[in-house]
Amino acid sequence: MHAWHPGMSRDARDAREAWISGGRGRSGLRIVIVTENFLPKVDGVTRTLARLLEHLEREGHQCMLLGPGTGMSHYASHPLVGTAGVPLVVYPGLKLNFLRPKFLRVIQDFEPDVVHFVDPIWLGAQTLVALELGWAGQDWVGDGGPAIGTGISGAVVASYHTNLATYATLFGLSWLEPVMWRLQQWLYSKTKLTLCPSPSTRDMLESQSFANVRLWPRGVDLSHFSRAHRCPKMRASWGVGDAPDGRAISGLNMPLTPPASPTVSAAGAGDLPSRNVLLYVGRVSWEKNLVLLLRAYGRLRRTLPPAAVPKLVFVGDGPARPELESICAAQDLDATFMGHRSGAELAQCYASADVFAFPSFTETFGQVVLEALASGLPVVGLDAEGTRDLVAHRHTGLLLPLPPQGAAAPRQGDTSAPPSRAWPAICRDTATPLFDTCVEGYAALLAEACTLHTQREAMAHRACTQGIVGYTWWDAMERCVDGYREAMRMARANRHVSIVSAPSAPAALDPAVPVPAPTATPRISRVNRALSRRLAHRQFREAQMRYRTRAKSEAELAHFKTLAKALLVALAFWWIWTRHLASNGRVVSWDELFTPA
Structure with a gap:
């Protein structure tokens, strides 16, 4: 119907x-x-x-x-x-x-x-x-x-x-x-x-x-992301054995997940060092604040005993990956780059890690954060939009707050500004004392998550139970x-759409009230009627032509304004792009732009 x-x-x-x-x-x-x-x-x-x-x-x-x-x-x-x-x-x-x-x-x-x-x-x-x-x-x-x-x-x-x-x-x-x-x-x-x-x-x-x-x-798909997908072979490929807390790899006591998997023993796990795995999943690009993660990880290497330093694993791809791999190799950071993973492989990456590191402040939601929680990973992130809506501090993870008001603010930022504006200003300039303060704070949270095993396990349990309540894809x-x-x-x-009811029947006339007779209409000659019709038709056509001409002129003017605005926007983007390239010491010529690769 x-x-x-x-x-x-x-x-x-x-x-x-x-x-x-x-x-x-x-x-x-x-x-x-x-x-x-x-x-x-x-x-x-x-x-x-x-x-x-x-x-x-x-x-x-x-x-x-x-x-x-x-x-x-x-x-x-x-x-x-x-x-x-x-x-x-x-x-x-x-x-x-x-x-x-x-x-x-x-x-x-x-x-x-x-x-x-x-x-x-x-x-x-x-x-x-x-x-x-x-x-x-x-x-x-x-x-x-x-x-x-x-x-x-x-x-x-x-x-x-x-x-x-x-x-x-x-x-x-x-x-x-x-x-x-x-x-x-x-x-x-x-x-x-x-x-x-x-x-x-x-x-x-x-x-x-x-x-x-x-x-x-x-x-989040709870049948796909869960602790039951923890894989000893995946951890072995990263060069680590069981986590330091000795947690058994089992599907028991894992609510809100598919039926429990049988206990899996990690063959050869005793030959590998017992270490935590610090996981990042997402686009590998600098706007994800990966500089903060790298510097905080470098600080862990200097402050923690060698056996307590976690393994760093990146899952994802992006424009910063080649440079990031070079930096890790130059600084001898124990990092593995998995590239893009999806399906069962991605679920195993989540479940086989121990802590999820996510320093981004540009998220509107943080889908990977929700997937990490469902996989039983406590999240170490920033108190920023998107992440704070999913992670409860010291309940399902750890959140780094904005630096104190008395810290020296960067030139383009102010810590009194809302977090959506303060975090970009703080983290854009990585040479300021304020950014170093953030590095120290974030490293402390990572160290806490990796060394306090009982607290980490409690947060992991709450993450995959209480942290994902109400987040189904159908809803x-x-x-x-x-x-x-x-x-x-x-x-x-x-549009004021309404249904107009039919008019009600007129009330019955009172026979006692006299009804006046209709007045006679004066007669109009056939010649006058013909002239009146032709004149009215001519006036209508002239008015219609004037309206069409005015409408056409207004439409052409509006189209011209639209094209002019589009051209101005294109020129603005071109200027921004060339300015960005020039700041990196590169100048693009017209031949290079229009010559096919």
């Missing part, structure tokens, strides 16, 4: 929207997702998006994904439409993707109930403006007509995944951070709702004047779908 079909009347579409947005569990939503990035690039955003597409398929919803070219035509039965982009040399693996006319035709022909923008900043910004201008159909044009700034009338949702403004400070462009915040606030204001993954991120967005922010948390993805339905209700309310 409420299924979508081509050529639906406006009344039928309205009845369908009212039904499908009215309650959870009603299938049949039609969604277009516009994303800046997707598989095969693997990070928290693409993994979450893949989970969402799989959930939408299972729940009977239809989706179209518009984003960068991936070489795939479908994912989880949903069609993918790709576009070309310019590689972002400053950040390998990312592209500045451009809006193509096919995207707008897809939105117009698919007739989605909701358009979902994932981290809109470049491709998303272009598509949002195109919806405002009516390039994807008049159904998305706001009440003020097709013009930039008049708003979008349909159900449009944005999800916030990446602290892009923070990255400006990390790249030495702190002056760009407020500009990025204003740009993002302007883009997200065009949507009905903003979905974010954690309460601390919501507080940060609301402090930047983001409106209608809703939580879209993440989940997490359905919270996003709930956001779709709420956006549809908000769009309907803005």
Whole structure:
């Protein structure tokens, strides 16, 4: 009855929207997702998006994904439409993707109930403006007509995944951070709702004047990540035996996990040193604050007995991996780089470690933190957005607070600022005494987690039990779908959709009251009637021509302004990129830029 079909009347579409947005569990939503990035690039955003597409398929919803070219035509039965982009040399693996006319035709022909923008900043910004201008159909044009700034009338949702403004400070462009915040606030204001993954991120967005922010948390697959996957062969490949506490590798007494695995004895474990394993999982790039981890680990080597120094293992890939491997080799750090791992291998890496080190402060949620907790690892991180929402200090892990107020602040930072601004300012300049203070504090927490075995085991037990309560993937993805339905209700309310009842029958006339006779209409000659009709028709045509001419001029002016703004943004990105390369002693010529590799 409420299924979508081509050529639906406006009344039928309205009845369908009212039904499908009215309650959870009603299938049949039609969604277009516009994303800046997707598989095969693997990070928290693409993994979450893949989970969402799989959930939408299972729940009977239809989706179209518009984003960068991936070489795939479908994912989880949903069609993918790709576009070309310019590689972002400053950040390998990312592209500045451009809006193509096919995207707008897809939105117009698919007739989605909701358009979902994932981290809109470049491709998303272009598509949002195109919806405002009516390039994807008049159904998305706001009440003020097709013009930039008049708003979008349909159900449009944005999800916030990446602290892009923070990255400006990390790249030495702190002056760009407020500009990025204003740009993002302007883009997200065009949507009905903003979905974010954690309460601390919501507080940060609301402090930047983001409106209608809703939580879209993440989940963890408890059948996949658990302590039951601890693997002695994996530890042997790292050159370590059992942990110093002598914990048996067993699946017993592990709630919230699959049925217990039989006890596994580590063959040859006695030939390997008994050491803890310090694990990092994530993108291997400097904005993850890996300098802090390396320096803190180096301090452990100088302060702990040799037998107590943990093994350092990196799982993941990224642009900083070659340089990081060179630094570890030059400083003789006992580090192993596993590269990208997924599936059962990734689960074994988590479960076979003893402590999870995660010094990043740019997270909006921290999916790897949740996976580590489910695998029974206490987390040693920073008291920053994303991490603090998942880790309870001295309960499921250890969190490094911001340095004391009296410490010398770096030039671009102030410890009195909110954590979202203070951490980037502190950690960007690694030559300051304040950063050394952070290194000492973080090293102390790592040493505590690695040497106090009873406390570590207690935190590990609470991590895989209490630390993951309420984080299932079905509930997490359905919270996003709930956001779709709420956006549809908000769009309907803005359109003032209402059902007008038929007029009631007139009251019976009182026969005692005389009814006046109708007055006679004066006669109009046929010539006068013909002249009046021709004159009215001519005036209507002239008014229509004036309206069309004015509308065409306004549209052309709006298009020119849009192109001019796009050109200015492109020039700004070009200037930032060349300035970054110049600071590293590299100058890119036009021949190098346009000559194919």
